[in-house]
Amino acid sequence: MPTDTATITQLTQREYEWGFYTDIEEEKVPKGLNEEIIRTISRLKGEPEWLLEWRLRAYRHWLTMEEPRWLPNIRYGQIDYQDIHYYAAPKRRKPLASLDEVDPEIRRTFEKLGIPLEEQKRLAGVAVDAVFDSVSVATTYKEKLRELGIIFCSFSEAVREHPELVRQYLGSVVPYNDNFFAALNSAVFSDGSFVYVPPGVRCPMELSTYFRINARETGQFERTLIIADRGSYVSYLEGCTAPMRDENQLHAAVVELIALDEAEIKYSTVQNWYPGDKEGRGGIYNFVTKRGACRGRRSKISWTQVETGSAITWKYPSVILQGDDSVGEFYSVAVTNNYQQADTGTKMIHIGRNTRSTIVSKGISAGHGQNTYRGLVKIMKGAAYARNYSQCDSLLIGDKCGAHTMPYIEVRNATARVEHEASTSKIGEDQIFYCRQRGLSTEDAVNMIVNGFCKQVLLNLPMEFAVEAQKLLGISLEGSVG
Amino acid sequence: MPPMLEIRDLYVQVEGKEILKGVNLTLPVGQVHAIMGPNGSGKSTLAAVLAGREDYEITKGEVLYMGRSLLDLDPEERAREGIFLAFQYPVEIPGVTNMYFLRAAVNAIRKHRGLPELDAMDFLALVREKLRLLHMDEALLKRSVNEGFSGGEKKRNEILQMAVLEPRLCIMDETDSGLDIDALRVVADGVNSLRSPDRSILVITHYQRLLNYIIPDQVHVLLDGRIVRSGTKELALELEAKGYGWLERELTVSKL
Numbered sequence A: 001m002p003t004d005t006a007t008i009t010q011l012t013q014r015e016y017e018w019g020f021y022t023d024i025e026e027e028k029v030p031k032g033l034n035e036e037i038i039r040t041i042s043r044l045k046g047e048p049e050w051l052l053e054w055r056l057r058a059y060r061h062w063l064t065m066e067e068p069r070w071l072p073n074i075r076y077g078q079i080d081y082q083d084i085h086y087y088a089a090p091k092r093r094k095p096l097a098s099l100d101e102v103d104p105e106i107r108r109t110f111e112k113l114g115i116p117l118e119e120q121k122r123l124a125g126v127a128v129d130a131v132f133d134s135v136s137v138a139t140t141y142k143e144k145l146r147e148l149g150i151i152f153c154s155f156s157e158a159v160r161e162h163p164e165l166v167r168q169y170l171g172s173v174v175p176y177n178d179n180f181f182a183a184l185n186s187a188v189f190s191d192g193s194f195v196y197v198p199p200g201v202r203c204p205m206e207l208s209t210y211f212r213i214n215a216r217e218t219g220q221f222e223r224t225l226i227i228a229d230r231g232s233y234v235s236y237l238e239g240c241t242a243p244m245r246d247e248n249q250l251h252a253a254v255v256e257l258i259a260l261d262e263a264e265i266k267y268s269t270v271q272n273w274y275p276g277d278k279e280g281r282g283g284i285y286n287f288v289t290k291r292g293a294c295r296g297r298r299s300k301i302s303w304t305q306v307e308t309g310s311a312i313t314w315k316y317p318s319v320i321l322q323g324d325d326s327v328g329e330f331y332s333v334a335v336t337n338n339y340q341q342a343d344t345g346t347k348m349i350h351i352g353r354n355t356r357s358t359i360v361s362k363g364i365s366a367g368h369g370q371n372t373y374r375g376l377v378k379i380m381k382g383a384a385y386a387r388n389y390s391q392c393d394s395l396l397i398g399d400k401c402g403a404h405t406m407p408y409i410e411v412r413n414a415t416a417r418v419e420h421e422a423s424t425s426k427i428g429e430d431q432i433f434y435c436r437q438r439g440l441s442t443e444d445a446v447n448m449i450v451n452g453f454c455k456q457v458l459l460n461l462p463m464e465f466a467v468e469a470q471k472l473l474g475i476s477l478e479g480s481v482g
Numbered sequence B: 001m002p003p004m005l006e007i008r009d010l011y012v013q014v015e016g017k018e019i020l021k022g023v024n025l026t027l028p029v030g031q032v033h034a035i036m037g038p039n040g041s042g043k044s045t046l047a048a049v050l051a052g053r054e055d056y057e058i059t060k061g062e063v064l065y066m067g068r069s070l071l072d073l074d075p076e077e078r079a080r081e082g083i084f085l086a087f088q089y090p091v092e093i094p095g096v097t098n099m100y101f102l103r104a105a106v107n108a109i110r111k112h113r114g115l116p117e118l119d120a121m122d123f124l125a126l127v128r129e130k131l132r133l134l135h136m137d138e139a140l141l142k143r144s145v146n147e148g149f150s151g152g153e154k155k156r157n158e159i160l161q162m163a164v165l166e167p168r169l170c171i172m173d174e175t176d177s178g179l180d181i182d183a184l185r186v187v188a189d190g191v192n193s194l195r196s197p198d199r200s201i202l203v204i205t206h207y208q209r210l211l212n213y214i215i216p217d218q219v220h221v222l223l224d225g226r227i228v229r230s231g232t233k234e235l236a237l238e239l240e241a242k243g244y245g246w247l248e249r250e251l252t253v254s255k256l
């Protein structure tokens, strides 16, 4: 017993591998938050008046809100919102015409991450919109996508080139007054991604963005908006790593998805931000609002996430099932180690008839990690014959960590069917000994057991991303995935 | 040639409680020995200690495997060196297919022996042959390791792994318990097919009936942490007829 436990502890305490810092000159707006700062951001980005007005409304509303402190299992230090730079962009002399003009320092950063842009271009079917800090520095595959009428660009570019689409959909799923962090994001968001897939078009490649937090003490406020028009399909990948640092960093992104009639959006995330050190110092605060609206009949939105990083993760990718026969899915693996805390889950709001949702959540806790699943399944009056299936499993590694499962269910229609299953298990000495007796090392045994535990979720990731997830989870993937 | 296994005066404690109290046993290369004993006599403890389970404290004695000291090796090193334990209670690993698990094990051992890893095709060919031997359905390979297996399937799965991994020393801990007579035969046939001049097998059992099918070269009786008697297969029959109580009484008498 003691030896195995010690080994497991060692294994789960591997240092964050990608904690390097890139030296790039940054153009910063002074620290602090007030209307003047918001006007400056909007001006630097050359935004139209309506967007500035929207930001200001969000800001004024935010001033009336309280920072949420209601999560019983989550503790975090005071955030000084006046001590944050709300805008930073890599300095550059002129607009970039090609990848060759990308700052070599940035290119090296990507190479350290194992994702050199030139190789990504060649990677089968992956288009990459690389976001470095707040401003897109390189975009690939744009032309090919444009032929199909697919718009895939930075949010700022969308504001310039497709203002009518942005204006129609921005805030339509996550209103600026939705919650404290969404309001803050709406006021100061810097950049992010925009996708529009026209009617009947099936996007032939995975759209992928690597986000990266780099500027010291720069809060990150990305904004992503994805619209799948009637009968279209798109798969979007989001992944990130961050350099090691001591100060806690706030990250409050907003992602809005809209699926019209018979459209499908698949959104996959691998999140590996700096989790803090072994004593729990530093690390990213990841307070994200992600929500999708199945507006159309027979539309479908599927969230898949592998959350391994951040000191605190607080996110509930949700689906509003408005259209009749629409489908919402949530597949999640959340790992907490050392002093990491994760409070994650989903909300499935059934409004239309025959709407269906599936929730599969796998929480892995090691060290002193605390992992909470918090989910809401809400069946509204009109959602006749709605169905939900939820499964929440927790795996504990060691005896100082915790797992909590909080499913909330509200059913207002008698024809609906809601099923919930939950389990908690411990990686057993017996399992590890059994594997070792067959010749496997303890490390391989733990990887194999963890991988088996997460399999249902990993199988939902696109192949390229499953590889990334493998890297980040430190697990050897099973035959069916790798 | 040194014996496959030599246990010398082995004392083992678990949580401060003495379980093995001076076990001596020599298993020559190429032979099959049986260890019999009532529940709680320490059979599984002995098997676990041989396989390297770490929550057992060895307070005295030594174990030699092919003439080399065994007790300093990690469980995985012992496995790679050719020691296989068929578990009394095989462990479930949800989400990991039997196929994947077995291939990982085969390749870990092959790597240790300086052999190239088997690819999926070669591996499948190897496993198919062993499946036939054990009358097992190929569908079992696609299921998670031991998850939802019946008692008999679990035991057969252990022998399948043993057949695929081709160990030098096989330790079978009550592989017969919970098997019906047909399954018992299949398992015994499988084990007999593994008998060879350079392999040794230690069959741990509570009952004599398995030994009708796997004929041992020697039988040892483990009672309260000691081997109290060794003999030929007839000893097993005598035990069956008279019960363990007979030996216990005899021992008490001889102590007086």
Ligand SMILES: Nc1ncnc2c1ncn2[C@@H]1O[C@H](COP(=O)(O)OP(=O)(O)O)[C@@H](O)[C@H]1O
Residues within 6 Å of the ligand: B014, B015, B017, B019, B037, B038, B039, B040, B041, B042, B043, B044, B045, B046
């Ligand atoms: N992990 C353990 N902790 C405490 N006692 C144990 C443990 N393992 C075995 N024992 C005890 O050791 C004795 C021998 O057990 P075991 O080796 O399983 O016997 P057998 O396999 O012959 O039935 C029993 O009294 C049992 O309760």
Ligand SMILES: [Mg+2]
Residues within 6 Å of the ligand: B043, B044, B045, B088, B173, B174
């Ligand atoms: Mg036993």
